[in-house]
Amino acid sequence: xxxxxxxxxxxxxxxxxxxxxxxxxxxxxxxxxxxxxxxxxxxxxxxxxxxxxxxxxxxxxxxxxxxxxxxxxxxxxxxxxxxxxxxxxxxxxxxxxxxxxxxxxxxxxxxxxxxxxxxxxxxxxxxxxxxxxxxxxxxxxxxxxxxxxxxxxxxxxxxxxxxxxxxxxxxxxxxxxxxxxxxxxxxxxxxxxxxxxxxxxxxxxxxxxxxxxxxxxxxxxxxxxxxxxxxxxxxxxxxxxxxxxxxxxxxxxxxxxxxxxxxxxxxxxxxxxxxxxxxxxxxxxxxxxxxxxxxxxxxxxxxxxxxxxxxxxxxxxxxxxxxxxxxxxxxxxxxxxxxxxxxxxxxxxxxxxxxxxxxxxxxxxxxxxxxxxxxxxxxxxxxxxxxxxxxxxxxxxxxxxxxxxxxxxxxxxxxxxxxxxxxxxxxxxxxxxxxxxxxxxxxxxxxxxxxxxxxxxxxxxxxxxxxxxxxxxxxxxxxxxxxxxxxxxxxxxxxxxxxxxxxxxxxxxxxxxxxxxxxxxxxxxxxxxxxxxxxxxxxxxx
Numbered sequence: 001x002x003x004x005x006x007x008x009x010x011x012x013x014x015x016x017x018x019x020x021x022x023x024x025x026x027x028x029x030x031x032x033x034x035x036x037x038x039x040x041x042x043x044x045x046x047x048x049x050x051x052x053x054x055x056x057x058x059x060x061x062x063x064x065x066x067x068x069x070x071x072x073x074x075x076x077x078x079x080x081x082x083x084x085x086x087x088x089x090x091x092x093x094x095x096x097x098x099x100x101x102x103x104x105x106x107x108x109x110x111x112x113x114x115x116x117x118x119x120x121x122x123x124x125x126x127x128x129x130x131x132x133x134x135x136x137x138x139x140x141x142x143x144x145x146x147x148x149x150x151x152x153x154x155x156x157x158x159x160x161x162x163x164x165x166x167x168x169x170x171x172x173x174x175x176x177x178x179x180x181x182x183x184x185x186x187x188x189x190x191x192x193x194x195x196x197x198x199x200x201x202x203x204x205x206x207x208x209x210x211x212x213x214x215x216x217x218x219x220x221x222x223x224x225x226x227x228x229x230x231x232x233x234x235x236x237x238x239x240x241x242x243x244x245x246x247x248x249x250x251x252x253x254x255x256x257x258x259x260x261x262x263x264x265x266x267x268x269x270x271x272x273x274x275x276x277x278x279x280x281x282x283x284x285x286x287x288x289x290x291x292x293x294x295x296x297x298x299x300x301x302x303x304x305x306x307x308x309x310x311x312x313x314x315x316x317x318x319x320x321x322x323x324x325x326x327x328x329x330x331x332x333x334x335x336x337x338x339x340x341x342x343x344x345x346x347x348x349x350x351x352x353x354x355x356x357x358x359x360x361x362x363x364x365x366x367x368x369x370x371x372x373x374x375x376x377x378x379x380x381x382x383x384x385x386x387x388x389x390x391x392x393x394x395x396x397x398x399x400x401x402x403x404x405x406x407x408x409x410x411x412x413x414x415x416x417x418x419x420x421x422x423x424x425x426x427x428x429x430x431x432x433x434x435x436x437x438x439x440x441x442x443x444x445x446x447x448x449x450x451x452x453x454x455x456x457x458x459x460x461x462x463x464x465x466x467x468x469x470x471x472x473x474x475x476x477x478x479x480x481x482x483x484x485x486x487x488x489x490x491x492x493x494x495x496x497x498x499x500x501x502x503x504x505x506x507x508x509x510x511x512x513x514x515x516x517x518x519x520x521x522x523x524x525x526x527x528x529x530x531x532x533x534x535x536x537x538x539x540x541x542x
Contacts, residue, residue, distance in 0.1 A: 385463070433467075477533070
């Protein structure tokens with residue numbers, strides 16, 4: 001796509017091929033040039049708060065920010081055009097469908113009469129007005145390798161031993177971390193008390209510590225400790241709180257060691273290892289605790305929060321309906337739930353499905369493979385997060401995927417997305433993002449993404465979980481304005497129209513691991529909405 005002019009298209013042809021009926025004042029797409037990455041250009045100033053809240057919408061050329069040129073796509077290419085409504089399935093932890101910035105874009109089942117206790121559309125799900133909740137009232141779940149240890153019959157001996165190895169390491173690491181942080185907070189408390197007494201005040205600054213002079217050995221030792229603690233860039237009280245969070249997190253992991261026998265699933269009354277047992281859960285797509293729907297609500301907002309309404313952030317797509325399928329707990333999702341969630345979204349009209357979840361073990365991966373193939377048969381694109389372990393998933397397992405051997409795709413309707421940082425320099429890939437020359441397709445914004453969270457609030461979150469819905473939003477944009485393009489075509493437009501990055505970058509946050517960005521994914525590109533619309537327009541003529 002380097003400086004390629006999109007070939008000419010007459011106004012008459014554009015009216016015919018736009019897929020949205022006759023519209024006036026459509027742009028002449030032959031006049032626009034695809035965006036390419038500037039060479040050796042970095043942004044010298046820090047992003048303003050306004051820029052940071054919507055950096056994924058900005059432009060790599062005009063703004064020197066590695067966004068997806070969404071604003072340019074709307075103002076230059078989609079002005080005076082109207083697309084079709086596209087249903088986007090959000091398979092996640094639940095979505096706050098009552099949120100001020102989402103409630104107007106929530107999908108509603110036209111075949112279901114609300115709250116009458118009858119399965120009006122006879123699909124096996126009673127009162128599924130806004131989607132379905134395959135978890136019922138479950139919030140917490142075991143990780144998959146814990147479930148494997150509990151039921152060895154789920155997998156073969158090799159996989160069982162791999163799961164045991166992961167579990168044993170997790171427990172060992174938690175024990176070591178718990179000891180480390182416990183010693184650290186005691187050391188910090190002691191030093192803090194000494195300095196408070198020495199200075200005669202409860203709160204003090206890093207500058208006061210630096211200026212403190214004393215021949216007392218204990219004071220000198222406390223000063224050294226606190227200077228190191230202040231280097232973390234936060235007040236001592238806040239640092240103590242963060243250390244305690246780490247201690248609590250490790251304690252929770254260690255307590256899980258004692259809780260493997262808890263069957264969280266029992267309350268559902270289904271058979272998790274029987275894919276034919278399909279009708280369970282309830283119609284509460286938010287879930288039993290609205291705050292626990294934070295992840296799914298954020299994901300939904302990235303795709304679809306209302307644009308230009310002067311509240312919160314802006315979604316990528318401007319004409320979508322969010323169909324919620326709750327299937328991702330606090331812990332690892334069940335293969336059965338994911339397979340059925342995909343099928344449910346497909347059967348209810350989703351043309352794009354976002355999957356911001358993943359795990360390292362998948363006892364019933366074939367059920368998910370079959371669901372992905374089913375989506376392909378129904379012309380549905382699935383956008384999946386690459387994962388946040390800073391690993392190369394050409395060699396490490398990350399489920400769900402679309403390949404049994406990590407080489408050959410089972411279908412051509414799943415795109416896997418790595419995460420970008422907002423810095424257009426050597427730190428471009430997010431330090432946590434998984435990579436893979438074969439199994440990661442593209443990258444998209446995934447650090448400090450501002451979007452909806454429960455109870456009419458907004459937050460910055462990060463992860464490939466945020467990168468995937470950015471791409472799902474662009475996919476929905478293409479499917480809205482070019483509805484005749486297939487899921488496979490949309491996938492390849494997203495991949496092939498992306499901006500190629502010819503930079504050496506730091507991988508996994510390790511300054512000693514520097515590689516060309518093009519080695520981190522199949523395309524070496526970052527998704528770009530502007531280029532995608534140009535390519536979609538060109539492809540729609542063929």
